[in-house]
Amino acid sequence: MPSASLVFQSIVLGVLLGGLYALLAAGLTLYFGVMRVVMIAHSAFLILAAYLAWYAHRETGIDPLLTLLVTVPLFFAAGVAMQRLLLTRLRPATLTMMSVLLTFSIALVIEGLLGYAFSGTQRRIRLGYSSASLEFFGARIAVVKLIAFGMAAAALLGLYLLMKHSRFGQALRATIQHREAAALLGIDTDRIAGYGFGLGLATAAVGGTALALDTTIYPSLHWHWIGPLMAIIVVGGLGSVPGAAIAAMALGMTQSLLQLELSTTWAQTVFYVALFATLAVRPQGFFGGRLAQRF
Amino acid sequence: MAAVVAVALSFPSMAPSPYELTVGIAIVNYAVLSTSWNFVGGFTGYISLGHGAFAGLGAYTTALLVTKADLPSFAALFVSAALVAVLAVPVGYAALRVRGASFVIVSIALVLIMLLVFQSWSSFTGGSRGLVVPRPFPGMLRSEHHEVFYFLFLALLAVALLTWWIIDRSRFGMGLKAIREDEDKAQSLGTPTYTYKLVVFVVSATFTALAGGLYGLWFGDLDPVFQFSILSGAYMVLMALLGGVRHLYGPLLGAVIVGYGLEYSKLEYGDTPLHLVFAGLLLGVVVMFMPDGVIPAATGLIARVFKTGETSIREVTAAELREERGQGGAEPAPGSPGQKREVKQ
Amino acid sequence: MSAKENEQGQGQEEGKEHGLATVGLTKAFGGVTALDDATVSFRHGRVNALIGPNGSGKTTFFNCVTGMIRPDAGRTTYRGRDITAKPPHRIARAGIGRSFQLCRVFPRMTVLDNLLVAVRPPNLLAQLAGARKREETERARYWLTRMGIEHLERAEARNLSWGQQKLLELAGVLMSEPELILLDEPAGGVNPALIDRICDLVRELNAEGRTFLIVEHNMDLVMSLSDHIVVFDRGRPIAEGPPSVIQSDERVLGAYLGV
Numbered sequence: 017m018p019s020a021s022l023v024f025q026s027i028v029l030g031v032l033l034g035g036l037y038a039l040l041a042a043g044l045t046l047y048f049g050v051m052r053v054v055m056i057a058h059s060a061f062l063i064l065a066a067y068l069a070w071y072a073h074r075e076t077g078i079d080p081l082l083t084l085l086v087t088v089p090l091f092f093a094a095g096v097a098m099q100r101l102l103l104t105r106l107r108p109a110t111l112t113m114m115s116v117l118l119t120f121s122i123a124l125v126i127e128g129l130l131g132y133a134f135s136g137t138q139r140r141i142r143l144g145y146s147s148a149s150l151e152f153f154g155a156r157i158a159v160v161k162l163i164a165f166g167m168a169a170a171a172l173l174g175l176y177l178l179m180k181h182s183r184f185g186q187a188l189r190a191t192i193q194h195r196e197a198a199a200l201l202g203i204d205t206d207r208i209a210g211y212g213f214g215l216g217l218a219t220a221a222v223g224g225t226a227l228a229l230d231t232t233i234y235p236s237l238h239w240h241w242i243g244p245l246m247a248i249i250v251v252g253g254l255g256s257v258p259g260a261a262i263a264a265m266a267l268g269m270t271q272s273l274l275q276l277e278l279s280t281t282w283a284q285t286v287f288y289v290a291l292f293a294t295l296a297v298r299p300q301g302f303f304g305g306r307l308a309q310r311f
Numbered sequence: 312m313a314a315v316v317a318v319a320l321s322f323p324s325m326a327p328s329p330y331e332l333t334v335g336i337a338i339v340n341y342a343v344l345s346t347s348w349n350f351v352g353g354f355t356g357y358i359s360l361g362h363g364a365f366a367g368l369g370a371y372t373t374a375l376l377v378t379k380a381d382l383p384s385f386a387a388l389f390v391s392a393a394l395v396a397v398l399a400v401p402v403g404y405a406a407l408r409v410r411g412a413s414f415v416i417v418s419i420a421l422v423l424i425m426l427l428v429f430q431s432w433s434s435f436t437g438g439s440r441g442l443v444v445p446r447p448f449p450g451m452l453r454s455e456h457h458e459v460f461y462f463l464f465l466a467l468l469a470v471a472l473l474t475w476w477i478i479d480r481s482r483f484g485m486g487l488k489a490i491r492e493d494e495d496k497a498q499s500l501g502t503p504t505y506t507y508k509l510v511v512f513v514v515s516a517t518f519t520a521l522a523g524g525l526y527g528l529w530f531g532d533l534d535p536v537f538q539f540s541i542l543s544g545a546y547m548v549l550m551a552l553l554g555g556v557r558h559l560y561g562p563l564l565g566a567v568i569v570g571y572g573l574e575y576s577k578l579e580y581g582d583t584p585l586h587l588v589f590a591g592l593l594l595g596v597v598v599m600f601m602p603d604g605v606i607p608a609a610t611g612l613i614a615r616v617f618k619t620g621e622t623s624i625r626e627v628t629a630a631e632l633r634e635e636r637g638q639g640g641a642e643p644a645p646g647s648p649g650q651k652r653e654v655k656q
Numbered sequence: 657m658s659a660k661e662n663e664q665g666q667g668q669e670e671g672k673e674h675g676l677a678t679v680g681l682t683k684a685f686g687g688v689t690a691l692d693d694a695t696v697s698f699r700h701g702r703v704n705a706l707i708g709p710n711g712s713g714k715t716t717f718f719n720c721v722t723g724m725i726r727p728d729a730g731r732t733t734y735r736g737r738d739i740t741a742k743p744p745h746r747i748a749r750a751g752i753g754r755s756f757q758l759c760r761v762f763p764r765m766t767v768l769d770n771l772l773v774a775v776r777p778p779n780l781l782a783q784l785a786g787a788r789k790r791e792e793t794e795r796a797r798y799w800l801t802r803m804g805i806e807h808l809e810r811a812e813a814r815n816l817s818w819g820q821q822k823l824l825e826l827a828g829v830l831m832s833e834p835e836l837i838l839l840d841e842p843a844g845g846v847n848p849a850l851i852d853r854i855c856d857l858v859r860e861l862n863a864e865g866r867t868f869l870i871v872e873h874n875m876d877l878v879m880s881l882s883d884h885i886v887v888f889d890r891g892r893p894i895a896e897g898p899p900s901v902i903q904s905d906e907r908v909l910g911a912y913l914g915v
Contacts, residue, residue, distance in 0.1 A: 054412045056360075056419070105599065109763070112411040113358040117548065117598045120360060124545065124591030131584025235584065239541060243423040246416040254412060281431045288424040295405040295413060477784060482777045485787040489773040492762035499722060499756075500774040500832050501748035 025155035026272045032157070032165040034268030036223055039168040040241070041248040041260035042175060043219030049192035049255050050212035051103055053115040058220055059241035060123035061091060065224025066233045067130055070139050080141055080228050081163075087221040095217030096210040098122075103213075104206065123238060130235040140232045164226035171222040172261070175215065179257075188212050192255065240284070244271075247287035251294045253301025263290075263302070319465060323458045332457045338570035339464040340526055344543075345550035345562035346471045347518035350511050352548065353475075353556035354484060356491035357411070357508070360544050361418030362519050364425045367538030368395050369520030370527030371429065371436060374444040384447035388524040395520035396513050403512040407505060410494065419541065426539035442533045460529040467525060468563070471518050476559055478511070487511055542590070546573075549594045555604025564606065569593070674735075675700035675836050675867050676721065676752070681730035682891075683716055690716035691727065692891035698884070700735070700835075703858060703868045705878045707902075708888030709912055714871045715757055717888070718838055722754050723747045734836070749776065753834030757841055757871075759822050763814035767805065770813050770824055771796035774832035799827040802857070819850045826857070836867045843874045855881055879903065887911065 040062065047055040065087050069080035106114045148159040179185040190198035191208045199205045227233070248267060252259030267287055274283035294301060319339075326332045348362045372391035376382045382390065406417035429436045436442060448456060478484040486507050489497035498504045527533055537543075546569065547562075554565030569590075576586065601608050677697035683690050691713045698704040706714050719725045721732050723744040732740045739747050762770050768788075775792050777783045800806040803823040808816060813824060822842070829837060842858075843851045851874070858868055858881060872878050878885065879899045886896040889911035895902060902908055 048412070052412070054415055102599065107602070110356065110602065113356060113415070114598050114602060116358060116360070116412075116415045117552070118595055120545065121591040121594035121598065124542075124587045124594070128584045128587030128589075128591060131587065136584070239423060243420050247420060250413060250416055279431060281427050285424060285427055288420050288427075291417065291420055292405045295408060295417065296401075299409040299413065480786050480788075481784045482772075482775060482787045483783040485769065485773055485775075488765060488769075489762055492765060493760055495724060495744070496756065496760045496762065497773060498744035499724070499748055499754050500828060501745050501776055502773065503743070503745045505743070 021154035022276065023273070024153060025157070026276055027269060028152065028155050028157055029161070030269030030272030031265065032161045033272055034265035035165045035168040035172070036226055037245065037248055037264035037268045038261040039172050039175075039219050040223045040245050041252065041264045042172060042257050043216040043223075044245055044249050045252075045255060045257050045260045046212050046216035046219075048249065049257075050188070050209040051099065051115070052112055053103060053119065054112070054246070055119045055216065056116060056242060057119040057123040057126065058216070059238035059245060060126040061094075061217055061220040062224040062227060062241060063233060063235065063238045064126050064130065065091065065221045066228035066231070067134060067139070067224075069225045069228040070141050070233065071134070073141050073143075080143070080225055081167075084222065084225050087225065088218050091217040091221040092214035095214035098217070099210040099213035100206075123242075127235045127238065134235070136235055138232045138234045141228055143229070146230075158230060160230040164229050167222055167226045171219060175219070178215075184208075184211065188215075244284065244287040247291035250301055251290050256301070259301060323461050329454045329457055332454070332461060334571070334574045336457060336461050336464055336529065337574055338567055339461065339468055340522060341546065341550060341570040342563045342566035343464060343468045343471055343522040343525075344519060345547045345554075345566050346468065346475060347515055347522060348544075348547040349551045349556055349562045350475060350478070350515035350518065351508075352551055353561070354478065354487035354491065354511055355508055357407075357414050358548060359418040359515075360415060360541065360548060361421040362515070362547050363538075363540055363542070363544035364418075364421040365395055365399065365516045365519035366523030366526070366543060367422075367425060367429070367535070367540075368398065369523030370533055370538055371442065372520075373524035373527050374442050374533055375436070377445055378442070384445070384528055388521065388528065391524050392517050392520045396517040399513045399516035400509070402516075403509045407508045407512065418544070422539050422541050422544060426535055429535040429539060436535065437533070439534060439536065444527050444531045444533065446531060447528050456529075460525070463525060464522075464529075467518075467521055472559060472563070474514070474518070478514075479559065483507065483510075542587070545590065545594070549590060549597065551604075552597050552602070553593070553604055555606035557603065558606045561604050561606050565604070568605075674698070674733075676869065677733050678717075678721065679731045679733075681717070681720055681727050681732065683713075683720055683725065683727045689891050691720060691730075694730070694888075694892045696886055696893045696896070698867070698869055698886070700867050701862075701865070702883040703862050703870065703881055705870045705872060705882035705885045706888060707872065707875075707878055707885060712888040712911070713891040714888055715840060716891075718754060718840055718871065721747075722752060722838065748832055748834070751833075751835040752838065753829040753832050753836070754838040755825050755829055755840055755842065757844070759818070759825050759844075761813040761816075761821050761824050761828070764812055766809065767800065767811055767813055767816070767824055768793065768796055768809040770828050771799060771831040774828055776832070796827075796831060799830050803827045804853075819846055822846055822850070822854070826854075830861070834866070836869065837861070839868065839870045839872075841872055842870060843872055843877050851877060 040058065044055060044058050047053050047058070065083075068087055069083045072078055072083045073080045102118060103111075103115055106118065143160070145159050149156050150159060150162065177185075179189060187198065187203045187208050188211070190201065190203060191205045191212065195205050195209075198208075244267070248263045249260050251267065252261070252263035267290055270286050271283050274286055322335050323332055326335060344362070344366060348359065351357050351359055369388075369391055372394055373384075373387045376387035376390055377384055380387075402417070402421060406414045430438055432438070433440065446456070448459065451459070478487070486497065486502040486504070489500070489502055490504050490507060494504055523538070550565030550569045551562040552565065553568060554563065555561030572589075573586070576589075597604070674697045679695050681691050681694040690711075694713065694717065706717065708714055716725070720727045721739075723739070723742050723746070726741045730740070731738060734747075734750055734752060737750065739750055739752075742750075762773065765773070772787055772792060775787075777785070797806055797809065800809055803826065805816075805820055805823050805827070808820065813821065816824060826839075826842075839858075842854050846854065855877060858870070862868060868882075870878070870882065882899060884896065885899055885902045886893050887902060887905070887908045888894070889907075894907050894911060895905045897905070
């Protein structure tokens with residue numbers, strides 16, 4: 017039986033991890049909301065951002081956080097371009113399936129190029145504060161994990177405020193809920209969908225930089241992220257941002273607690289167990305509305 | 312057709328070296344896998360990216376039945392396929408209840424979860440140290456061994472193609488294709504879509520497991536990283552899509568093209584990450600520009616080059632359509648309210 | 657007309673002459689109640705119509721009855737049998753066929769195959785039999801001929817004109833041998849000549865013993881074609897009766913004008 021402080025530490029770590037999951041799952045939910053697309057390449061872009069942060073740090077010694085200034089706009093633009101140039105050209109009838117394949121192929125290309133450019137070697141950023149940690153009611157929490165969580169939380173909050181209080185956010189939500197109706201109200205839904213895609217990819221930029229701070233990265237790492245993230249959005253209900261956030265927190269915490277008793281790999285199976293259980297019991301997910309039922 | 316069969320059958324005796332023969336085996340193996348995948352992908356339009364899991368399970372279950380339960384090799388192969396079929400039922404149950412997106416997610420999750428389990432449970436599966444499968448024919452020379460397996464794979468391919476053909480022309484197949492076109496509509500006409508999808512999913516998983524198990528017996532050494540690789544599932548999709556999922560020989564054609572390319576580049580350039588880039592780019596190009604595959608694209612081209620007197624059915628129809636419209640039978644344009652009033656008066 | 661006209665208001669007893677009946681059918685999407693405690697019945701043998709302003713729950717009613725969506729509450733019976741929340745193919749096999757609001761055919765199948773999909777194999781083994789058996793093909797051709805599109809049987813459905821697709825959809829529904837046919841806006845986007853054609857077909861098919869339930873916005877068509885009209889407003893029936901009664905009902909007028 018692990019001690020109380022160990023359990024507490026696991027809970028804190030679970031929350032910190034859940035924050036990152038929540039941000040990334042929000043991105044996946046955005047793509048699904050605006051385009052009904054399951055974006056397999058999301059986590060490949062995540063790893064790409066992590067590599068860019070690592071590379072910039074290795075070459076110039078700048079703080080990885082500064083790369084955000086470049087990667088966030090870059091990824092936003094890439095997301096818009098991807099939606100406008102690739103996804104809108106697919107036949108609407110087979111969009112869901114074909115977009116999966118298209119984003120899958122993008123993931124393969126990114127993984128392959130990363131492997132080619134940086135080899136399959138495991139990489140890790142060493143920072144002055146890499147080993148620093150805080151005592152927190154008996155729990156030892158690495159500073160970098162707190163920073164990563166802070167970034168995720170700030171990005172999520174920004175996303176929330178944008179969605180709730182800006183004119184663009186209103187248009188985006190209208191597009192997600194009912195595209196035809198939004199178009200009738202004079203919203204340029206194609207443009208909005210493009211921006212929604214860009215926002216989703218921007219979450220991968222933030223997440224990737226956060227990830228690079230305290231994780232060892234390698235080109236095929238994205239497969240270890242896409243599985244859990246997709247499980248999260250299904251459990252939360254496809255298309256529901258709050259659902260994704262709650263599921264991310266719950267599953268992140270469970271994973272963290274399971275690691276006390278099980279190995280890391282076995283603890284990861286919690287996502288898949290949750291995925292299958294959800295589909296068997298409540299296929300529309302636990303927070304999904306009408307949207308989720310048809311997909 | 313007969314020529315293709317003849318070439319396929321005589322390939323082992325023509326192959327200049329055992330290496331060419333192994334390339335042939337790999338390609339026929341790809342052909343079985345992508346044809347098996349096409350039972351789901353081609354008929355119902357549901358894209359599974361996780362069929363690698365069934366191949367891996369087929370290989371591992373066969374190997375474990377031979378090593379741990381002392382079953383004869385080929386008995387183990389069929390028992391393993393049956394076990395995978397049983398496992399495919401709950402997987403399909405979860406994956407097929409909702410449409411589209413969830414299916415893909417489950418299919419990918421299946422590979423990832425199997426990779427986790429088979430790597431972590433190393434006391435049973437050998438983990439990443441690998442699992443050695445005893446050869447089914449211990450006394451045989453290496454080249455004879457290859458030759459026997461070449462024909463075994465070929466036989467399996469023939470059975471898979473025959474099954475696909477039978478379903479294609481059957482009422483069952485008609486229902487499956489209706490699901491691909493419009494699932495709601497098919498259901499409203501009385502097709503039990505869920506059962507249909509589940510049945511064909513299990514059939515597909517079974518053939519995939521047979522191919523995987525046969526591969527295990529031939530190759531003789533299993534590693535979870537290769538058996539439960541998301542990439543092997545991706546190759547199945549790429550091959551089937553490239554050839555043409557609506558055609559019996561589409562996946563086979565795709566397997567020959569992609570499989571040859573893969574084996575050739577492995578020999579020339581070794582195992583580089585650029586394989587991923589090329590596979591990804593090719594898949595992207597196929598999805599964007601020829602989602603129906605090369606067979607329709609090629610037949611269209613041939614039809615244009617050899618303009619024979621015989622026109623295609625489509626063209627006749629188009630002509631008929633024009634005629635029909637000329638007579639004012641049915642206008643495609645939606646009638647305006649004004650028109651309706653005119654008739655009323 | 658096959659059904660006898662003795663109006664008795666709501667028709668309390670659930671006898672066999674009531675083909676389709678719902679009790680308290682309710683369905684909400686998020687905060688919007690599309691069907692609100694809808695209790696309604698349609699007698700067998702007639703041409704029934706379901707009218708109401710946009711968003712009054714007509715299509716949701718169709719979708720609930722045919723099992724496409726699951727109602728939150730309430731029951732549906734067909735000829736005395738409970739069919740609530742049964743899967744759509746069961747309901748189709750119980751004898752209820754339907755068309756869709758925006759006409760839906762299988763775009764990349766031939767016209768003939770579009771009909772053959774609706775054939776029900778008698779047993780499990782028959783599933784693997786060839787899909788284009790002669791007697792079934794003949795039956796399919798019969799319906800195509802009645803629709804006047806038999807010359808298109810080898811064309812892919814997506815190459816047909818809108819009107820031809822409407823006829824094809826109806827032929828497909830008929831191929832599944834329904835007793836009750838639900839038509840969702842059969843005249844939507846169709847030219848006047850074809851509207852007349854569809855009306856004639858409905859009359860003929862009704863005379864041959866098929867019951868219809870039609871959702872339609874074209875009032876001329878509804879009034880001339882139907883024996884019995886139910887008016888929906890905000891997810892529940894507000895009036896019903898023969899066309900002459902409905903035309904002069906103030907509540908109906910109010911519902912349409914939004915009073």
